[in-house]
Amino acid sequence: xxxxxxxxxxxxxxxxxxxxxxxxxxxxxxxxxxxxxxxxxxxxxxxxxxxxxxxxxxxxxxxxxxxxxxxxxxxxxxxxxxxxxxxxxxxxxxxxxxxxxxxxxxxxxxxxxxxxxxxxxxxxxxxxxxxxxxxxxxxxxxxxxxxxx
Numbered sequence: 123x124x125x126x127x128x129x130x131x132x133x134x135x136x137x138x139x140x141x142x143x144x145x146x147x148x149x150x151x152x153x154x155x156x157x158x159x160x161x162x163x164x165x166x167x168x169x170x171x172x173x174x175x176x177x178x179x180x181x182x183x184x185x186x187x188x189x190x191x192x193x194x195x196x197x198x199x200x201x202x203x204x205x206x207x208x209x210x211x212x213x214x215x216x217x218x219x220x221x222x223x224x225x226x227x228x229x230x231x232x233x234x235x236x237x238x239x240x241x242x243x244x245x246x247x248x249x250x251x252x253x254x255x256x257x258x259x260x261x262x263x264x265x266x267x268x269x270x271x
Contacts, residue, residue, distance in 0.1 A: 123163045123227070124203040126152040129176055129261035133196045135245040136252045143243035145194025150255050154203035155219035155227040158269035164231045167267045171195070172239055176261055184261075188239070195235055198245035198253060199228045221248065 127149050134144035151171060155164075172189050179185040188195060204218035218224065225247045235242045245251050 123156060123159050123167045123231075123267050124154040125167055125171065125265040125267075126200075126203060127171060127174070127176075127261075127263045127265065128152075128255060129258045130196075131256040131258045133194075133253065133255035135196065135198055135243075136254075137246050137249045143196055143198075143245055145196045145241060145243050147191070147258070148193030148241070149188055149195050150253070151195060151197045152200040152203060153197060153228065153231060154199070154201050155224045156204060156217060156269065157219050157223070159219060159223070159227055159267075160269065161227070161230050163267045163269055164227050165234050167265065168231055168234045168238065170265065170267070172235070174263070176263065192240065194241040194243060195239055196243045196245075197228075197232055197235060198251065199224065199247045 130150050132146050133150040134141050173187050175187050176184050177186040177191050201218040204215055205213035206217055207213050228247050232244050
């Protein structure tokens with residue numbers, strides 16, 4: 123699975139002009155499933171994100187996790203994270219999982235995150251979404267949890 127994390131002061135996602143998910147300080151997590159991914163990769167990704175120490179402590183060092191600060195987690199599906207532009211000017215998205223697998227793993231990520239963390243908001247899989255955020259730092263971190271093999 124591929125993820126892009128952005129530490130935010132706040133973030134929200136709209137569909138059709140209505141806000142469907144919003145958080146205050148925390149992480150915006152854009153995710154994309156790849157063909158070989160399964161529930162194990164989804165859970166490992168969420169567990170890593172919740173424990174990643176990218177928030178400032180009292181001395182200003184990145185030493186605290188999302189769980190430590192009690193921040194929000196906004197999870198948004200984004201298949202374009204699997205874009206391949208090596209072959210020309212039009213991206214290929216063949217590296218992304220198919221819609222059925224992508225939806226299943228996105229929903230599994232949400233369920234796993236909600237079992238492990240108090241404040242989890244989400245986008246809508248497959249929808250045309252407008253995401254707003256105020257990046258804090260800025261801090262933006264790419265992650266990839268590869269399927270075995």
